Amino acid sequence: MDTALSRIVVGYDGSPDADLALQWGAQTARRRDLALETVIVVNDLDPVLGHHHEHAEQAAAEWRELAVTVLSSSDLDDSGIAVRHGPTVPTLLAASHGAEMLVVGSRGHGLMTGSLTGSVSQHLARHATCPVVVVRRPHRPDSRHIVVGVDGSPESDRALRFACGLARAQQQTVFAVHGFHAVTPAKGTTDDIFSSEVAIRIEHAERLLRDWVAAAARENPDVEILTESIAVSPVRALVDSSAVASMVVVGSRGRDAFAELLLGSVSQRVLHDAHCSVAVVR
Known part of the structure; x- marks a missing residue:
């Protein structure tokens, strides 16, 4: 060929x-x-x-x-x-x-x-x-949406555009997910989850996510892009979301690249634990 x-x-x-x-x-x-x-x-x-x-x-x-x-x-x-x-x-x-x-x-x-x-x-x-x-065979074979991890990094931006290309070809919806730690380990307690400070951080994360997907949404008007910020780790947010997805798309490195090198990257952990196919984009 x-x-x-x-x-x-x-x-x-x-x-x-x-x-x-x-x-x-x-x-x-x-x-x-x-x-x-x-x-x-x-x-x-x-x-x-x-x-x-x-x-x-x-x-x-x-x-x-x-x-x-x-x-x-x-x-x-x-x-x-x-x-x-x-x-x-x-x-x-x-x-x-x-x-x-x-x-x-x-x-x-x-x-x-x-x-x-x-x-x-x-x-x-x-x-x-x-x-x-x-x-891999998805947990939900009838799923018609693609989950993509978004954190504002160049790699996640490319992952989002890759997901949009697949969604257009397969007539699926893109679900942009941003997982983040709402409470710092040093001072976080269970009660903090309900504090005004955490609520502000969640609202801020949702606003950032909308900003991060805006350009891809303009470039792909024929692709429905839904968003959700989740106050858990990025790995847990994506792995949990994968249970009802046809595919998860992640960037090869995120915003905290150095930390992820020490802990095991989000992309590698999602690749290991996801309940559906995974695309790693760089």
Whole structure:
């Protein structure tokens, strides 16, 4: 296929979650008029034993046939399947260079070296140069809204615009969520939740959130954007919201990037705990 075209890259290993990822990638490519490239990665050497995987090529051939079956009903004008050799993460990162997004399943064949496992999706989300979508079956399959974390940072602004693009293609609503700590640990008590000071902070957070989404709303008049500020941690706000969402979209780093490096980033924790698919945007 012509890799100069705008395209979606899907990492595929024949697992049930990889099937979900390929189905999602194919549907999104068709709705957004993008090319689709399916990449099967074969790890030639066992990193523990140091010898060639005897069944690696056979597995790759089987996965390719499975991918063909999944794609047979996608009605895509431009799709291709490539088998590449090398370590999984660097190979997928190289394949996704310049792509609109990289799509993988949440879990893969954990017993086979080089397959897509949870740790692989975490590494891809950290290091890819394009948005990474990690697909899992949603808790509410009938959900028609996309949750996006917004905190005023450049990354969350890009996440909001990415969510709007998906929502337009999929005819969904965007739900912009801002989680924040209303009470500082040093002086907060249960009674503080009802204090006028906390009420003022909540009102201020809601006003900030409306300001942060205003530009995206003007640019996407055909997308309904709802907002909610929640006086809990950003992780809890997004994970709780994910229970009734089709997808959660987060920026790779938020406003408190240094603190998140020490504690584990919001994006990585949401990626691990969400009840639906997660897109990490940078």
